Amino acid sequence: MVPSAVRAGRVTALIGISDIEAAAARIAGHVVRTPTVPSPGLSALLGVPVTTKLELLQRTGSFKARGATAKLLSLSEAERAAGVVAVSGGNHGVALAVMAAALDVKATVVMPRSAPARSVETAQAAGASVRLTDGMDTAFALVERLRDEGLTLVHPFDDPLVVAGQGTVGLELAADAGELTDVLVSIGGGGLIAGVAAALRARRPQVRIWGVETEGAQAMSQALAAGGPVPVALSSIVTTLSAPSVSRLTYDHVRALVTEVLVVSDREAVRGSLEFAEHAKVWTEPAAGCLLPAARRVVERVGDGARLGLVVCGGNATAADMRAWTDRFEVR
The missing domain is CATH 3.40.50.1100 (Rossmann fold)
Incomplete structure (x- = not known):
């Protein structure tokens, strides 16, 4: 059965697992099946087991x-x-x-x-x-x-085919990861979390899914507060999360399938990127760095029994970018 979201008296069909499986078959051979690996460094940092889905190793450096x-x-x-x-x-x-x-x-x-x-x-x-x-x-x-x-x-997120393609990240994570209780996914326009959530709800229905945004790029959290997509003012340094609005398609998926959307500061996202480099030995952009401060909040909420999955969405930041951000926010 295809899941649905109810809004304003209407039922909206969500992306189904068959759509994601079809996308996986279509793109096989064109994209990389990226590693899903436990991270001893992040596990020690957060105090709970952490598994990373390394989409920053995808072609072009992101999902x-x-x-x-x-x-x-x-x-x-x-x-x-x-x-x-x-x-x-x-x-x-x-x-x-x-x-x-x-x-x-x-x-x-x-x-x-x-x-x-x-x-x-x-x-x-x-x-x-x-x-x-x-x-x-x-x-x-x-x-x-x-x-x-x-x-x-080719819309970045308001297209069922694109969302199904991004959902192949979740399909691989579900197949390759060990036990997980909570998965964290960054949100810009919402295409990645919509697809990942659809895949995980089908394959691992007990897993909680958390979205993460940065302050000044809060299109999804503001949509959830307003009851639908709304234009938002953008001020975050994290341009790769800075959609001026989510779409009805991605909003419906998040409202139906995601536990909560957490918002962190730009400074926390930059610090998170540095922590990824130091503890996980991977070079992330702040769009992925924001997952770590959010993960700390999830652990506080869930407790020591948490087993986290982090979708490390991209690594397209230069050393010069990172120097500028660490200087701006005085992160050391």
Whole structure:
């Protein structure tokens, strides 16, 4: 049975496990089955067993390659010929640029000027046409105009095929991890947590799923408070989590399947990235670093019996980025 969410008297079908399995079969051979490994260092740091799903080792350095590939492989010949367009704070644009080039599809990527310079350069190097705007809201508006001009939109999160592609992270985690009680997933527009939650609810229904946002990039927590997606003011340094609004699709999944969405500060997210490097020996961006301060809260709530799974979503931050952030927040 496909799960559903009830809103305003209507029932909305959620992504089902068969959709995620189909996405997994479609993208096999194009993306990496990333490692799911226990982390002795993080287990010692948090005082409970911790398992990490290392999506920062995915092609293009984040989970975004999964959803982008799932969508690209579904396109008709006419859609491929028209070319594709995406809006991104960094990782989705890079993923679309690289995977579109591999599949011989012309790509246009729209990013805010606040996007990491490395992401812009990587997308351009892959052959994509990169358009820069003053902010994420104007980036989304430009993408809508380009879609109206005939390009095929590959939305970062408001697309069932993309969400199913991201859900393959959860499918692999469910298959490869040992016992888990709680899984933490970062939230930008919500595509990753929607897909992961759908997979885990089907395969490990007793596991609690927690979303994590940073202050100033609180699109999902504000949507939950408002009873639906709303525009949000963006101020977080974590551009890869900075969606101006979640979609109805991702909101419905989170409301139906996720235990709670936790919000941490930018400073905590940067410190979390440093702790990942020191204790887990992996280099994360703050979009993944935010999981550690949230994990501490989950352990406080759940107790010593917690067995955590962390979806380490990406590692596309440069040493210069990290130096600037640690100086800004005086993190040592």
